[in-house]
Amino acid sequence: MSELSLNDAVVTTRLDSVVNWARKNSLWPMPFGTACCAIEFMSVMASKYDMSRFGAEAMRFSPRQSDMMLVLGTVTNKMAPILRTIYAQMAEPKWVISVGVCASSGGMYRTYATLQGIDRVIPVDVYVPGCPPRPESMIYGVIKLQEKIEKESLSMRKDHVRRFYESLDRQEKIQMNEGLTGQQTIQNMLRQAAHDKVATIF
Amino acid sequence: MSILDSLLEKCPSSIQDSYRFRGDQTVIVAPTSFVTLVDLLISEGFNFLVDITAVDWLGKTEHPARFEVVYHWLNLDSQERLRVKVRLQENESLPSLAIKFKTADWYEREVYDMFGISFSGHPNLTRLLTWSDFPGHPLRKDFPLDGGDPFCMSDSTSPFTH
Numbered sequence: 001m002s003e004l005s006l007n008d009a010v011v012t013t014r015l016d017s018v019v020n021w022a023r024k025n026s027l028w029p030m031p032f033g034t035a036c037c038a039i040e041f042m043s044v045m046a047s048k049y050d051m052s053r054f055g056a057e058a059m060r061f062s063p064r065q066s067d068m069m070l071v072l073g074t075v076t077n078k079m080a081p082i083l084r085t086i087y088a089q090m091a092e093p094k095w096v097i098s099v100g101v102c103a104s105s106g107g108m109y110r111t112y113a114t115l116q117g118i119d120r121v122i123p124v125d126v127y128v129p130g131c132p133p134r135p136e137s138m139i140y141g142v143i144k145l146q147e148k149i150e151k152e153s154l155s156m157r158k159d160h161v162r163r164f165y166e167s168l169d170r171q172e173k174i175q176m177n178e179g180l181t182g183q184q185t186i187q188n189m190l191r192q193a194a195h196d197k198v199a200t201i202f
Numbered sequence: 203m204s205i206l207d208s209l210l211e212k213c214p215s216s217i218q219d220s221y222r223f224r225g226d227q228t229v230i231v232a233p234t235s236f237v238t239l240v241d242l243l244i245s246e247g248f249n250f251l252v253d254i255t256a257v258d259w260l261g262k263t264e265h266p267a268r269f270e271v272v273y274h275w276l277n278l279d280s281q282e283r284l285r286v287k288v289r290l291q292e293n294e295s296l297p298s299l300a301i302k303f304k305t306a307d308w309y310e311r312e313v314y315d316m317f318g319i320s321f322s323g324h325p326n327l328t329r330l331l332t333w334s335d336f337p338g339h340p341l342r343k344d345f346p347l348d349g350g351d352p353f354c355m356s357d358s359t360s361p362f363t364h
Contacts, residue, residue, distance in 0.1 A: 077349075078333060112340050112349025183333040
């Protein structure tokens with residue numbers, strides 16, 4: 001009854017949708033730029049394409065101050081443990097956009113040196129194809145991520161990140177026990193995952 | 203007088219083969235006489251070691267030795283260049299030049315990393331580019347191109363998926 005007396009001053013909603021509405025409109029991007037996609041990303045942030053129109057203007061170069069990582073370019077196997085550490089250091093809740101074919105699948109680098117897609121080591125939310133993708137594609141990727149955030153449940157997002165932390169703990173344990181480098185530990189974990197016929201290591 | 207002519211005059215016994223191609227001068231030396239030749243090159247003024255690399259001739263019957271380590275020298279005064287090749291069997295090693303030329307330090311580490319050729323007397327012969335427990339040496343011809351990638355297709359070169 002009291003709600004009626006308040007008239008339009010109160011809106012009832014679900015917690016998920018109101019929190020996600022806030023999250024999707026205040027993404028703090030962090031560029032993980034390793035190649036030409038990062039050059040293309042500069043124009044996405046600059047005045048002509050201007051990503052701030054989508055609420056993602058506060059770019060930070062520290063993982064501690066950001067919640068949307070854009071992986072822009074080729075990631076080598078040697079970088080894989082570093083990418084995992086940086087992803088772990090980001091503020092929660094966090095999202096990842098894989099920009100360009102190199103980050104998404106290794107692209108044209110079908111070699112021993114290149115990580116064949118960053119989704120082998122960290123969870124990815126949106127893939128943006130292209131070599132490099134046009135700025136419009138990257139903005140489309142951010143819009144797609146916003147649509148995804150809109151629909152997701154808060155507890156599922158939490159579990160998603162927790163599963164990654166568990167895999168990082170597992171990696172550190174193997175690394176300590178077997179005295180391996182981070183790179184070799186990840187290679188071994190991937191090999192084990194392929195042997196067990198599971199898709200990922202997290 | 204070109205460096206090739208003076209080398210052939212001063213130490214003909216250590217030179218296995220030599221040739222010129224469009225101004226490039228190349229000598230092929232035996233591993234045992236390599237240091238003698240390097241000392242001679244230094245005294246001739248070849249003071250800059252530009253590059254060290256190697257070639258894997260696995261399966262090529264016209265090459266009796268599996269590896270060929272290739273050195274490029276430059277004489278900074280006369281701007282004359284010389285290529286020196288040393289043929290090595292598998293598990294043979296070469297004396298390190300890291301004491302004589304600073305540049306040799308990382309080049310030899312790279313050759314060791316990529317081909318598994320060891321250089322005796324090197325101060326720190328560890329891998330340069332790949333991580334320290336990387337399995338194998340990637341530029342050897344018997345190394346799978348994708349490095350034994352566990353998620354690759356069935357027609358790949360990986361030895362791990364079959």
